[in-house]
Amino acid sequence: MLIVMEPNATEAQIQRVADFIESKGFDAHISKGEIQTVIGAVGGKTIDSRDIELIDGVLKIIKISSSYKLASRVFKPQNTVIKIKDVSIGGEELAMIAGPCTIESYEQMELTASELQKSGVKLIRGGAFKPRTSPYSFQGLGEEGLKIIREVADKYGMLVVSEVMEISQIPMFLEYADILQVGARNMQNFNLLKELGYTNKPVIIKRGLSAMIEEWIMSAEYVMAGGNRDVILCERGIRTFETATRNTLDISAIPVVKKLSHLPIIVDPSHGTGLRDKVAPMSRAAVAAGADGLILEVHYEPDKALCDGAQSLYPNQYADLVKDLKIIAPVVGKKI
Amino acid sequence: MLIVMEPNATEAQIQRVADFIESKGFDAHISKGEIQTVIGAVGGKTIDSRDIELIDGVLKIIKISSSYKLASRVFKPQNTVIKIKDVSIGGEELAMIAGPCTIESYEQMELTASELQKSGVKLIRGGAFKPRTSPYSFQGLGEEGLKIIREVADKYGMLVVSEVMEISQIPMFLEYADILQVGARNMQNFNLLKELGYTNKPVIIKRGLSAMIEEWIMSAEYVMAGGNRDVILCERGIRTFETATRNTLDISAIPVVKKLSHLPIIVDPSHGTGLRDKVAPMSRAAVAAGADGLILEVHYEPDKALCDGAQSLYPNQYADLVKDLKIIAPVVGKKI
Amino acid sequence: MLIVMEPNATEAQIQRVADFIESKGFDAHISKGEIQTVIGAVGGKTIDSRDIELIDGVLKIIKISSSYKLASRVFKPQNTVIKIKDVSIGGEELAMIAGPCTIESYEQMELTASELQKSGVKLIRGGAFKPRTSPYSFQGLGEEGLKIIREVADKYGMLVVSEVMEISQIPMFLEYADILQVGARNMQNFNLLKELGYTNKPVIIKRGLSAMIEEWIMSAEYVMAGGNRDVILCERGIRTFETATRNTLDISAIPVVKKLSHLPIIVDPSHGTGLRDKVAPMSRAAVAAGADGLILEVHYEPDKALCDGAQSLYPNQYADLVKDLKIIAPVVGKKI
């Protein structure tokens, strides 16, 4: 951390800052510049920078080191490639995760999976727990749903991706799912993240609606600190003043994350835009910008979907999209 | 819900919309205007408006009824006043909730409470569970902390306000706390809200960093739907592009909420600004704008605080603020 | 406009609204629904909806017709294709506009154009007037700069794109430039837009940093109302809470605009991200999402650029990007 003093800061003020830093276990390196004195704080453990900011004569505090380490590309320059059976995420192959918003029935999953298989999908998604804004809406099938998606996935040789909502659900998810997803609202549920760090299954972390990229990577760090290094970041839109789309899908987060971190990044254009006719353009954009994969809502018959049908693709739309991506992916060194 | 058709929508398109609405259990009222046809959907239960938006010829969907009812001032015109022992929230008296960010020790709570009592504080706050960004930071005393705050509160005749983080903690909080607080990150933890609706203690709901006012009131509705009508809304800053303050405290939310809802609204200028020297001006502003109370971080010695000392007031600063508020409150029909 | 009354609105309140509307020259169509009364206002000229919102018993005002007409796809379903000599914008061919931020000298423009020609560029850009944040920075060559870019463009058979800042500059730009650009800060300079509507040269309108898509299209309408129908919209990033990029390039604005309007939309990834290494990924993303073209900063030697060198591509980077776009463009029915 660097503490920049005001141009007219007095010796006493400078000393007071140095003393404070040292009282917290840091070394203080004072460097008097032509215009301003800068004090470096090195070696301590933890300090609230605002405590320093409030000392007289302090102009600005600058955090030098990023708050994450394990997730940082400086720490590990090579891309992380996560392997589960015959699927790799973060490598040359695009990770295409598809399926309905919610698991509704065995028949629905079966019909959807059968369609998806034709387009080569190896990762199927579906929600089992759906706490909804309205208490009258369908809330998901729970464990029953997980059993269904597991059975269908096994039938078609697919892997299961599903969202875990609470710590108490982790054991259940470890039994049925191959990849555990953390939703945007739980991105800073640190207790949940910590527990997932003790598991040995890959974790997808969706970006919070108002999360800065640095905070999002920090959430990955939380999981990694527990020992689980298989974390996948998922961009799904941020909240801005624009109301024409449900959220603003931040495509530029892809190259930004690629520079800061070695972790795979995928994109969810279904939630990012909220409307089916925006999903294909944004999927193509995400891949063209270098994303490692996509997570898409597809339903064998969206008009009958109990949840988010409006943002779900028809199977033939998904097939068309895959055709487009087969052309775009090689431009960024990927294949599908 | 109103469906506005495009000016050149065909008869067939209009009929298709009407059929779709009716298939979902609504009545369709078609009204052909000079320029556009508008279809009203009445009586059904639940429908995803985006499904209609995707039908050809549809220009716009307009939700007429607000999503909340119990929390709405239309439903209940008179202000809700919550009474707990000798304290009222939402009435003439300003609710002043003060205390440290975190419960650190009996001594800390005792010293702080003793100072606060001199300024007439009847509601003491303090966190027992503190999941933090860094796993190396102090994580709170847990139940031990709740015991301490309860003991100190009883000694000084105060009521206890503390944040509950998970469903599993509810019974413990019911034992020790008088008012349960839901943090900003949990504002849309619908399972937690639902459970709190079955308790009989008042609940404070903090506004999420990117929550629209309507969503925030909807969270109150969730609690109220369970039977617990004693909900207090708490504005604590939203995330905007401005970085000079940690968040942008949305003071205008006060008159907006007052118009939309009968529930009390209080303000947290400590988290809303993140810096001690902004707390007093924003506290005065909140009261002048008509807030029903404040929740403030005060520590008997902020420099020693384990958490958020930089945004905690010194007891004498709190006393000064109360003096100011005594003058401002009567302007808006309040007292302190 | 539709006025939705509160569920418990009285007859007198409904009548008062109807009277007010009629006093402003509108017809009032009252339609009593099962739950709420809705009043349609038809035929009048102009009314401030907030005046109605303030009348007792009014719940919500809903604007039905979009504020623009000439720019609307409802009004003109076919894409607008703008033709200038052998260049088309909005048709099958991607419009690639490239050149330095600022015109610095004949030599600089000559060297840059000579490089760009190798990549097939037909539209060269360069700024002549550069009001800068700091009064000590280079402020542009003015008319001298326009002469240079015209001369160089003619030598290489290119068209000139340059930003006009003030009404008084319009005649000068009409003499030297082929396409006039309106900067983001001038997006709502209605006087300037109105004057440009009386010219016969195409106008590029950059989206303001905090402009909603509807407001941006409305600015196009302003130009079109004057008679000039050749307007090109240019997405260049909006301001959000994220600070990792200078702005957040709103790629989803492309499909949104395509649905709402028939006008061509291009993207400026140089200003949208502010850093050279993000320009190529975001350019690919923009084309993959369906943009009609790109406007890019390219300098024959960015390290020597007097302005925005950090976001300017090297000529070989531009050439590489074109190679990538040649593969991506056909996916969206375009070519380059």
Add this chain to the structure above:
Amino acid sequence: MLIVMEPNATEAQIQRVADFIESKGFDAHISKGEIQTVIGAVGGKTIDSRDIELIDGVLKIIKISSSYKLASRVFKPQNTVIKIKDVSIGGEELAMIAGPCTIESYEQMELTASELQKSGVKLIRGGAFKPRTSPYSFQGLGEEGLKIIREVADKYGMLVVSEVMEISQIPMFLEYADILQVGARNMQNFNLLKELGYTNKPVIIKRGLSAMIEEWIMSAEYVMAGGNRDVILCERGIRTFETATRNTLDISAIPVVKKLSHLPIIVDPSHGTGLRDKVAPMSRAAVAAGADGLILEVHYEPDKALCDGAQSLYPNQYADLVKDLKIIAPVVGKKI
């Protein structure tokens, strides 16, 4: 400027940064810390920090000195108090600026001024040029309007505040107005600001809808650099995701500006909220937070206003507000 190198930056990379800085006329001060090397750039004139950010091995660039100097409280610790005849702005007395959105007629200004005088108003406002979103709306009376407001102001011993839109209008405004206002959309019209710096009348600068506080103060610097030190900042709301209010009035900008700058800051709650019933609460909040004044829309009969009637106060509402402010102002060392 400080350049922070990556932890594993090589000697060659460090040297390359130092060389680059020196090539731009700065001195490079290399300071090798325990973890990272930090290079200070001192003494040069102007450099685009992104050029350095792109050099290999560079982690982060940190701007130390604020971009403004004349407007900075570090430069001038005492509050600026602007005196015009018997009025002071920035001192003990609250500056109350009131009047209609637009000057409509002599009669309208006369009736409004006569009402305002009863409440002690000494500064009357009114717009003469009103470029509007719709070309069919009233566009203002122009110079005729300025003559009217001048005449009415002289009759009642008031000073005139009005918005200048273009450089060419400055001489006209100097003839009729006492304080020249720069609108939010012109906050970064640097040419206009520069010209206003050469005048000798106070200038009010409204904050842009997406302007950071630092950029806003920088706009003040632009005027001050020309010699005119009488600048007043005016907060009028920023654009956020919240749509319940037209804009989000950033009350916390008041204490922030007070710390960073010695210039007076006033608040415009009429535009900041857009609705009359929010104006009084936000006015009280602004004064309670320490604002130096308010600029308010008041019309002798808002229902007849040609512009923004919905956010204009009735004269009796203004009078009531003044009564409230008389109580609140002394709390922050002000009077009215």
